[in-house]
Amino acid sequence: MLSFKQAIIPVITMVFLILLSVLFWEAPIQIALFFEIMIIISLALIWGYKWQEIEEMLFSSFRNIGNVILILFLLGMMIGLWIAVGTVPTVIFYGLQTISPQYFFILSFISTSLVSMAVGTAVGTASTIGLALISIAQTMGLSLPLAAGAIISGSYVGDRMSPVSSIAIITAHSSEANLMDMIYHMFKTAIIPYLLTALGFLFLGLSNFSSTTNIGDLELLSQMLNEHFQISFWLLLPPILIIVLAVLKVPTIINIALNILFSLLIGIYFTERGWSELLNIMFRGFSNRTGIDFIDNILARGGLTSMLELISLIIFAVLLGGLLEKMGVLNSLLKPFLHLIKKKMHLISVTIISGILAAGLGCNQFLGVFLPAKMLGKNYDQMNIERKVMARALGDSGLIFSPLIPWNVNALMMTAVLGVSTIEYFTFAFFPLLMPLSNLLTSYFEERK
Incomplete structure (x- = not known):
């Protein structure tokens, strides 16, 4: 000592x-x-x-981190596929259809919390639907700090307790706790803060209501998404499947692997992309250029290689933690x-x-x-x-x-x-x-x- x-x-x-x-x-x-x-x-x-x-x-x-690294690689591949086949664009598209200025903040909180639970990453949620929402808030003339607070609040709901969240998995492994037992235990402390947060954003939305909303901008963004991606309710099945399997306590690695295979089949059926293109997206992420910078910036992500930076951080942190602990x-x-x-x-x-x-x-x-x-x-x-x-x-x-x-x-x-x-x-x-x-x-x- x-x-x-x-x-x-x-x-x-x-x-x-x-x-x-x-x-x-x-x-x-x-x-x-x-x-x-x-x-x-x-x-x-x-x-x-x-x-x-x-x-x-x-x-x-x-x-203790071998399976965590494998899960992170699987998550990167899955997210790339979800964008390529149209799952993430579909989530954004349907979100835009339900937005109203006075309910913008509460809807932003709820929608980002649902997406983050499905994809398991706060950064991924914020950089996709979150980026779209903050841009919409700007066109509506709403408070950007308040919009950012709603987006971040929702994005970190899934980061904390989604079955596919990398940091939630790391938390369970670092604590030597069962992942699903930990998530169930986390729900107990999350219910009241979630409800209070929702009520807070509802009140602030109603009290900060502005009539300066340009509905045309929302319709234009929806139209652009519809033109460049396949939009269908069926494309929401991958995130629904991963939540259902998690509830059924299917092991996380098997859950994500099955979702990758399911997303590949959906990609072949719903898009014109071939096996070769989809497999390359699994490795390098989605980077197709639509010619519209706004959409390209939102959806250029995913892939196995996208996890390398996080994994390198984990490796260095584990090395450091081992030294600090054992000394x-x-x-x-x-x-x-x-x-x-x-x-x-x-x-x-x-x-x-x-x-x-x-x-x-x-x-x-x-x-x-x-x-x-x-x-x-x-x-x-x-x-x-x-x-x-x-x-x-x-x-x-x-x-x-x-x-x-x-x-x-x-x-x-x-x-x-x-x-x-x-x-x-x-x-x-x-x-x-x-x-x-x-x-x-x-x-x-x-x-x-």
């Missing part, structure tokens, strides 16, 4: 390098993590560790506070605070989940608390709070896609803001039973 003074050094250097990378170098966070790993290895050698021990620590957590860095930092944990509520509170801090220090969701899980897992076992409780606390803190931290990668991506700064949309992202409080209150009443 390292001393507190020793343990604080890697934390300070990590914060320094990540801030340099994000704010000044304009380099991917992977580079900062690489240099941080080099620094910790150097410190370990100075502190007396042998290289064989360091190598074992580096790769100690790799056995006792994180335990040394928490040790002065662990003696204060006497009850279940104390441990859950520490988990939530640690998750948010880790998401802020690590600048991404993965470290916000992975590091606290490795730090506190043994405490849950010692107090005979199920790991799904820890997974839920992490989902309601580091995972869901990431888009509200201005220097976090998730917040930067949301700003890049929606064109609204974190500071502007922060107060309107009701769902992420309510989740930590909901978890604490729910856990309190569960403990009192």
Whole structure:
């Protein structure tokens, strides 16, 4: 066990390098993590560790992420197919048909939450239907920060608890919890915040109603989608299928693999694309040019290769987490506070605070989940608390709070896609803001039973 003074050094250097990378170098966070790993290895050698021990620590957590990487590759292939065959354009098309200015914000929240549950990615939801919605809000003359808050609130519903969400899968594996048990447990803390968020956006929509809406713009966008993509209710079957199979507790890998095969068959039947083109889209993503920049920007995504950047981040984070865990860095930092944990509520509170801090220090969701899980897992076992409780606390803190931290990668991506700064949309992202409080209150009443 390292001393507190020793343990604080890697934390300070990590914060320094990540801030340099994000704010000044304009380099991917992977580079900062690489240099941080080099620094910790150097410190370990100075502190007396042998290289064989360091190598074992580096790769100690790799056995737990093989299936996660496979799922991420499958998700990339599936999303590319969904765009190519017309599933995502169909979702956007039908969404446009139901939009009315006074109900725009609540419909944006509900529609993005449904899409995010189907596709399992906040960034994917925001960059497809979210981008369309923010553009529509602009043409309607509605508040863009409020629209961004609604879109982000809905997008992170699925990011947190969709059966096909990569970060939800990572949360379950990091916490050593069953994925479906974790998702069911997460619903308990999500119901009230979801309803309060919906009511909040309904009230704000009615009170901010504007009659300056240009219906023609909505009709033009719908017409462009209809001209360049096959639009059909049948194309909604892939996301419906993946939700049904998830409810039936079909293993996630089998679920997504079956959906890929089903989407391929739909692509052959509903589109003029051949097997070769669809298979290449599975690998490289959808990048066909319609000649309309707006539509091209919305739908150019997916493919196996689109997951490589995320997987590289996961690999570096796992290497870093293995070092921090096995060297006792994180335990040394928490040790002065662990003696204060006497009850279940104390441990859950520490988990939530640690998750948010880790998401802020690590600048991404993965470290916000992975590091606290490795730090506190043994405490849950010692107090005979199920790991799904820890997974839920992490989902309601580091995972869901990431888009509200201005220097976090998730917040930067949301700003890049929606064109609204974190500071502007922060107060309107009701769902992420309510989740930590909901978890604490729910856990309190569960403990009192």
